[in-house]
Amino acid sequence: MSSSSPLFSSFLNCDDSNFCFPVPSSSVHFLRSPDHFYNTLLQRVESAKRRVVLSALYLGTDALEQRLVHRLAVAAKSVATKRPVEVRILLDFFRATRGATANDGKSSTTMLAPLCIYDNVEVRLFHTPKLRGLLKSVLPERTNEIVGLQHMKFFVFDDTVLITGANLSDQYFVNRRDRYLLIEDCPLLADFFVDLFHLVGDNSFRLLADGRVEFTAGGTLLPIHPETGSFPRIQSQICDAVDKLFAKYKVKVAKQKATDAALATKMPDSADGTTTFVVPFLQMGLFNVNQEVELLSKLFSCCTTTSGQNVDDKLHRLDFTLISAYFNLFDPYADLILHKCSAPFKILFASPQANGFLGAHGLSGHIPAMYELYALDFVRRTVQANKTDRIAFSEWTRPGWTFHGKGIWVEEWHRRRPQNDATAADVADTAWRPGPRVATVVGSSNFGFRSAHRDLEAQLLLVTDNDALRERIAEEKNSLFVHSELLDPSVFLRRDCLIPAWLKYAARMFRHFF
Structure with a gap:
């Protein structure tokens, strides 16, 4: 696999210590x-x-x-x-x-x-x-x-x-x-x-x-x-x-x-020497199988940077995209994204109108509003942490359709290494270029509490530096955003007043069931 970001390499290497299928x-x-x-x-x-x-x-x-x-x-x-x-x-x-x-x-x-x-x-x-x-x-x-x-x-x-x-x-x-x-x-x-x-x-x-x-x-x-x-x-x-x-x-x-x-050597998948591998992982919290929690916690932690005075710190960057139809982030993930990870994040979730429970009978009919409350809570925490400059939110809506997508993408970006006497400030003025590798997580988890502790989940982490596959991964990600709208956090938070108090109480009480 071609040369890549040390941030990426710290997590997404396929060697004898990692379990991955070429x-x-x-x-x-x-x-x-x-x-x-x-x-x-x-x-x-x-x-x-x-x-x-x-x-x-x-x-x-x-x-x-x-x-x-x-x-x-x-x-x-x-x-x-x-x-x-x-x-x-x-x-x-x-x-x-x-x-x-x-x-x-x-x-x-x-x-x-x-x-x-x-x-x-x-x-x-x-x-x-x-x-x-x-x-x-x-x-x-x-x-x-x-x-x-x-x-x-x-x-x-x-x-x-x-x-x-x-x-x-x-x-x-x-x-x-x-x-x-x-x-x-x-x-x-x-x-x-x-x-x-x-x-x-x-x-x-x-x-x-x-x-x-x-x-x-x-x-x-x-x-x-x-x-x-x-x-x-x-x-x-x-x-x-x-x-x-x-x-x-x-x-x-x-x-x-x-x-x-x-x-034999870093698994080239073709004559061009590129590499593609997948890593299966499970989450069965009720059986003490916590592979997803361990892997994603490591992933969200590997993008932490220092104060930025070192030139090398300015040469590499990871960008994240996370989508969840039923957005109710597991608390450890939310804390890492807000307080430890320094990477740019794009987050996409379903609007209440695109929630699969819309129109359901009985109490289930209130589930779309509950997920909206969970999204409101995380957006509010993002605003309070002053992280809206690096965490962007989008909402998916398409008339006559519902949204059930879920997953994560990790993309690396590089800057050219400058002359020996360059400072970190000099590097900051140079343009970012796409790095050689991209990764995506595909599977059943919505990355919430019930995924971590209640349900049985299976996922695949796909990593590649093959140009054609990188393009297919980008096309798939971009297609998921076609029917989405970028949210203004301050405007989105105004929806909170439209949700009845009893439902807010119920959402807090039953949060760990969703």
Whole structure:
């Protein structure tokens, strides 16, 4: 990898001490739109020859989802034509069963149960061990989902991986903006996510063809029942399993580097000597798996500068962009961004009109206003800290659409090294130029408290110095800002008076559930 900022290198090096998968830059693609996402799912399921793994919060029940399930059924039945395709699906227990007892009786599980007649189909439903006993008995359907969810969104088709923040529901296929990273022909990365499916799935309920669920051993782990088993034992078992998973693939990646001559020195992905790699990381706070918190805390800390009297301090800069549809930053991230990080930040969040909960029934209908309050709180803290000169806020709105995007971008900038007798002030007068590397985080996390402590999250950090891929990354980022408006903090803060006092109180009380 080409010469780069010491700020960047302190965090984003891929060497023997870091866990990263080398990938050819030509294999990395960003899908453009919800319909592109949907059509890719259909095409990849249809063309799969060995395996399909789908992990999401839930599967919808309308016509587009029925078409997807039909494709899965065709793939599963193909075992009779000597083209066996293993179909594995992981959803959240509570979200996937929501609606099963309603008048129409439709749910994710009623959609998928007919597939379970095939031996090569496995549908797993993760049940958070935090919801049990009296609490489970008193919390109604939908409300019970605030306790914790299976929120990972990754899809494997043979040796291709698609990681996203989108669910398998018609809004996500039509008019809900999200991000979708497709990495083709990367067997080791695909194997990793298949093993991640089994790690969580083996500790989950299994859906049966008659619609019932059972909790039985699914692999090498002896599962502990999430409702009746010891929570410390569950926590320890899954935490240990995650450690073993990453240790296993660290060895596999090292062997791949050692046996591939093209990767022997800093993993050039082509004849031009550029490098692209991805780093998978998880956040399962309830199981003491805190890879996201550790990685992002390090990332937001690595851009701290000194007082600026040293010439070298003026030669490099990192710029950050952070987007979160449900903006409610985890406190440690917010504190680092406001008080330790010195880098420019662009932050994008959904307007109340673009919030996915807009128009929801009951108390859920107030969720867009609650997220607006959380955004107001962070903007207010930014103003109070006198950081509006380096932290800019934008709000996404598009009529008829909702916004579900999430992620982080890191871009390096350089100045030319001046003559030996130049001062820091002299350097400050020279122009900034783009550095050789860019990084982006893609996955399911909204970087809030519930992502850190309640839900299961999976992400990929993509790093490259390949010019063509850098351009694709920039195009994807810029496309997310097309329907956004830069906010004037003082004007935005005036919205606070429009929100009723009772909702402000409720937002503070329930902040750690969002």
